[in-house]
Amino acid sequence: MHISEGVLTPAILGAGYALSVAATCAGLRKMDYSRLTTAAVLSSVFFVGSLVHVPIGPGSVHLILNGLIGLFLGWGVFPAILVALLLQAVLFQFGGIAVLGVNTFNMAFPALLCACVFRPFMGGETRLRMAGAFCCGFFSVAGAALCTALALAVTDEGFLTSAKLLLLTHIPVMAVEGFITALAVSFIARSRPELLLFSVKRKGGAPCGITRPA
Numbered sequence: 001m002h003i004s005e006g007v008l009t010p011a012i013l014g015a016g017y018a019l020s021v022a023a024t025c026a027g028l029r030k031m032d033y034s035r036l037t038t039a040a041v042l043s044s045v046f047f048v049g050s051l052v053h054v055p056i057g058p059g060s061v062h063l064i065l066n067g068l069i070g071l072f073l074g075w076g077v078f079p080a081i082l083v084a085l086l087l088q089a090v091l092f093q094f095g096g097i098a099v100l101g102v103n104t105f106n107m108a109f110p111a112l113l114c115a116c117v118f119r120p121f122m123g124g125e126t127r128l129r130m131a132g133a134f135c136c137g138f139f140s141v142a143g144a145a146l147c148t149a150l151a152l153a154v155t156d157e158g159f160l161t162s163a164k165l166l167l168l169t170h171i172p173v174m175a176v177e178g179f180i181t182a183l184a185v186s187f188i189a190r191s192r193p194e195l196l197l198f199s200v201k202r203k204g205g206a207p208c209g210i211t212r213p214a
Contacts, residue, residue: 002088002103003148005096008155016102016151023108024082027075035073038195042069043080047087050094063173067140068181070111071119071133072195078108102151110143122185129189130182137181138174145170 008016031039042065049063070077082104088094095103114136121132149163188195 002085002095003099003106003151005098008099008102008151012151012155013098013102016099016105018101020078020082020101020104020108023075023078023105023112027073027078027080030074031076031079035076039073039076039080042072043084045069046081047084050084050088051092063180064107064141064144064177065137065180066107066111066144067114067137067177068184070108070115070140071122071136071181071185074115074119075112077111077115078104081108081111106147106151107144110147111140113143114140126186126189130186133185134178134182136178138178141170141174141177145174 046065046069049065051062066077066081069080073080082100085095085100085103085107086097089096089100118132118136121128123129124132145167149166152163152166
């Protein structure tokens, strides 16, 4: 779901960088630094998952797992995804440096929103937790596809068809990511349940931060 270099207008590129830099700074401030290892592992999962492309019709899709990252990192999803996308751009020429801000925002912002909505479900019974995890994975990818499609559509009307195809081809990915996120949360709930015992609000009232329970 990377947008390539030379596609977007300078105004959209600038807005993407401004939003992503501000959100990344907020993520670094709000992140519990005892969870840096978790952030590094999830960033690596995002990096590897995005390298496996599955052909669908004239194009291809790949796992994103932004919902899983947002669920466990909150605002930390921005620096985690930024690092992974930067490495992909430098090592494999996926996306590019110019569009790094837009691509980061497109993938991280929906994941943060979904984490804020569905994170409270993680403290409920098993079915409620699984449903919340599935929805977080599903709608995080849906939001990323929608943000990417909007960036293309706003740039030029000629990209409207590409934007529609992008949304359609990622519908199967949304479902798969929902199941993967639910399975991952189910496994963690059995093996490391303490990782799910986080508060919805960070100390000081900042929303969607992560802290260990008192």
